[in-house]
Amino acid sequence: MKKFFGEFKKFITRGNVLDMAVGVIVGGAFTAIVNALSNNILKPIINWLLALILGKDSLSEVYTVLKPVYVDSVIEGNTVQVLDLTQSIYIDWGAFINAIINFILIAFVLFCIVKAINTANEGFKKGAHKYDPLTSDEIIAYRREGKKSKEILAIAQEKAEKLAEEKRIADEEAAKNAPKTEAQLLAEIADLLKAQQSK
Secondary structure (H helix, E strand, C coil): CHHHHHHHHHHHCCHHHHHHHHHHHHHHHHHHHHHHHHHHHHHHHHHHHHHHHHCCCCHHHCCEEEECCEEEEEECCEEEEEECCCCCEEECHHHHHHHHHHHHHHHHHHHHHHHHHHHHHHHHHHHHHHCCCCCHHHHHHHHHCCCCHHHHHHHHHHHHHHHHHHHHHHHHHHHHHCCCCHHHHHHHHHHHHHHHHHC
């Protein structure tokens, strides 16, 4: 039993599970926002436009009756036969159009939000690499000193050039101290033999 609870604890504290739980919670809240935007703002406008085009009060009135069932209803003292949609068989084009509109609106809103987040992330990445090779602490320190972006960029460029020079010198030293390859040793032996023969 102890082993079972140990494995369970390991499972629920795994990073992927926590990330997934946060994603589900945020996704639920996000769905409510998207649905509110879609159902309460965008869809009524589109319904109104479609209603103007189709000549009905709303999309709920756009249907094709296959088997009508009428019931008696009293309107202003007169008995009138009224179509009973609860008992009739009909094709509800309005509900279908509403579902399509809802899907397109949710997809469009999600696309816009994801695009905005991706654009912001790209901006942050560009901003982060703008001052390479300075660290964020160094950038903050320079900003506190009152240095402007151009000055910080110049300092970053100087540091980058200095680091590149140090790397070049280190590479040259490493090349000098590196053990010689077989090809280099054979070339040196051949040069020595040629020098001996020429003497």
